Amino acid sequence: MAPPEGPRAPLEFGGPLGAAALLLLLPATMFHLLLAARSGPARLLGPPASLPGLEALWSPRALLLWLAWLGLQAALYLLPARKVAEGQELKDKSRLRYPINGFQALVLTALLVGLGVSAGLPLGALPEMLLPLAFVATLTAFIFSLFLYMKAQVAPVSALAPGGISGNPIYDFFLGRELNPRICFFDFKYFCELRPGLIGWVLINLALLVKEAELRGSPSLAMWLVNGFQLLYVGDALWHEEAILTTMDITHDGFGFMLAFGDIAWVPFTYSLQAQFLLRHPQPLGLPMASAICLINAIGYYIFRGANSQKNTFRKNPSDPRVAGLETISTATGRKLLVSGWWGMVRHPNYLGDLIMALAWSLPCGVSHLLPYFYLLYFTALLVHREARDERQCLQKYGLAWQEYCRRVPYRIVPYIY
Numbered sequence: 001m002a003p004p005e006g007p008r009a010p011l012e013f014g015g016p017l018g019a020a021a022l023l024l025l026l027p028a029t030m031f032h033l034l035l036a037a038r039s040g041p042a043r044l045l046g047p048p049a050s051l052p053g054l055e056a057l058w059s060p061r062a063l064l065l066w067l068a069w070l071g072l073q074a075a076l077y078l079l080p081a082r083k084v085a086e087g088q089e090l091k092d093k094s095r096l097r098y099p100i101n102g103f104q105a106l107v108l109t110a111l112l113v114g115l116g117v118s119a120g121l122p123l124g125a126l127p128e129m130l131l132p133l134a135f136v137a138t139l140t141a142f143i144f145s146l147f148l149y150m151k152a153q154v155a156p157v158s159a160l161a162p163g164g165i166s167g168n169p170i171y172d173f174f175l176g177r178e179l180n181p182r183i184c185f186f187d188f189k190y191f192c193e194l195r196p197g198l199i200g201w202v203l204i205n206l207a208l209l210v211k212e213a214e215l216r217g218s219p220s221l222a223m224w225l226v227n228g229f230q231l232l233y234v235g236d237a238l239w240h241e242e243a244i245l246t247t248m249d250i251t252h253d254g255f256g257f258m259l260a261f262g263d264i265a266w267v268p269f270t271y272s273l274q275a276q277f278l279l280r281h282p283q284p285l286g287l288p289m290a291s292a293i294c295l296i297n298a299i300g301y302y303i304f305r306g307a308n309s310q311k312n313t314f315r316k317n318p319s320d321p322r323v324a325g326l327e328t329i330s331t332a333t334g335r336k337l338l339v340s341g342w343w344g345m346v347r348h349p350n351y352l353g354d355l356i357m358a359l360a361w362s363l364p365c366g367v368s369h370l371l372p373y374f375y376l377l378y379f380t381a382l383l384v385h386r387e388a389r390d391e392r393q394c395l396q397k398y399g400l401a402w403q404e405y406c407r408r409v410p411y412r413i414v415p416y417i418y
């Protein structure tokens with residue numbers, strides 16, 4: 001269907017040219033990281049030691065395993081949920097319904113993997129399949145995004161995302177045209193954002209830990225820390241699954257290549273980089289240093305969870321006793337903005353907590369290589385860009401009230417610095 005006439009959102013990521021470059025650059029970066037982590041020098045910058053041939057990338061076994069994984073996660077999504085939540089109000093004033101059973105999917109996956117391992121499933125063989133698995137995940141992301149792009153051609157105008165209606169096919173394919181593509185109750189974006197990639201990330205980490213135990217007799221302390229921290233992060237996301245319904249990915253961004261590739265390929269294969277690095281480059285880690293890193297992760301998590309929960313509680317019910325005493329600014333939309341508590345410290349306290357955790361995930365890998373710090377560098381860039389997008393949207397939504405908030409809370413992410 002033709003997009004509506006009238007003012008359009010400014011183009012992001014450098015417009016169609018930038019989007020075209022990212023279509024190639026994102027998969028290339030992912031493969032570079034996978035290859036670098038398994039190479040001796042483990043260089044983040046500079047060419048990989050060797051380029052794999054097609055036979056190292058293409059494996060029918062990997063394809064089958066990948067499709068079985070997607071099928072399993074889809075089946076778990078369709079199981080009865082403990083709760084069905086309503087999303088934010090849409091342009092046509094309706095609200096979509098979402099099953100809240102992500103944590104249940106994580107636990108059931110863990111049980112199934114446990115059963116499989118006790119029946120002889122060689123989990124330690126998974127690290128050897130990362131390259132072909134990443135390849136089929138990338139192919140799936142391209143094919144799936146094409147399907148999403150075509151599906152959006154027949155979607156009603158009210159179902160399209162504000163950012164994905166530029167009319168340029170490459171740009172719209174990259175950013176995503178339809179806001180919440182679904183077939184019946186199956187919501188593709190909600191499913192992809194929290195299930196196959198996030199749970200797959202934890203499974204890859206676990207397989208790397210098992211492989212390390214096979215190689216060296218037991219997993220290293222560094223590997224335990226990385227596994228523990230990232231499991232906490234994924235478990236937390238699934239436990240607070242409903243909170244994702246108010247994030248900009250669900251409420252504002254279309255579902256196209258960026259999120260499809262990000263969710264199902266980028267997250268499992270690049271977010272597990274620290275564990276991949278540790279398998280081939282073991283790092284000594286003493287108890288005092290490990291305790292200091294745990295403390296950093298705990299501080300990051302405390303800020304991240306505190307800030308996210310405070311905003312969610314406030315958005316769901318401003319008179320909830322946990323947030324009723326906080327200072328607020330009224331806006332013309334009828335919604336209020338918090339100006340004390342976590343949201344009075346900086347304008348994105350949740351990003352600050354997330355970044356502190358990202359640092360704690362890299363520190364167990366020592367300081368001899370830059371490669372395990374890739375996540376911290378990428379994530380800083382992602383959140384700075386995301387923060388700027390959110391500020392633009394909030395200024396548009398709240399006008400003078402947002403300016404007043406910026407005056408009262410002048411720092412964006414890091415107090416007194418940024």
Ligand SMILES: NC(=O)C1=CN([C@@H]2O[C@H](COP(=O)(O)OP(=O)(O)OC[C@H]3O[C@@H](n4cnc5c(N)ncnc54)[C@H](OP(=O)(O)O)[C@@H]3O)[C@@H](O)[C@H]2O)C=CC1
Nearest residue numbers: 247248249308311336337338339343350351354386390394
């Ligand atoms: N690991 C990863 O790869 C990634 C993790 N994340 C994490 O996801 C989480 C969610 O992030 P994201 O969706 O970007 O954004 P936020 O959760 O920060 O949400 C931003 C929205 O919060 C509302 N808001 C802003 N300021 C206030 C205030 N003072 N009082 C009340 N409401 C306010 C506004 O929406 P409104 O007023 O409409 O409610 C604004 O649009 C973060 O913790 C982030 O770190 C994000 C991206 C990637």
Ligand SMILES: CC(C)CCC[C@@H](C)[C@H]1CC=C2C3=C(CC[C@@]21C)[C@@]1(C)CC[C@H](O)C(C)(C)[C@@H]1CC3
Nearest residue numbers: 026193236237244247249258259261262263266267
């Ligand atoms: C590949 C590109 C450069 C960018 C892709 C970005 C995506 C990988 C991220 C966009 C927002 C995300 C969120 C999470 C994971 C990464 C992506 C998909 C999140 C699910 C991680 C867990 C958190 O607790 C969360 C708050 C639920 C996150 C929501 C946003």
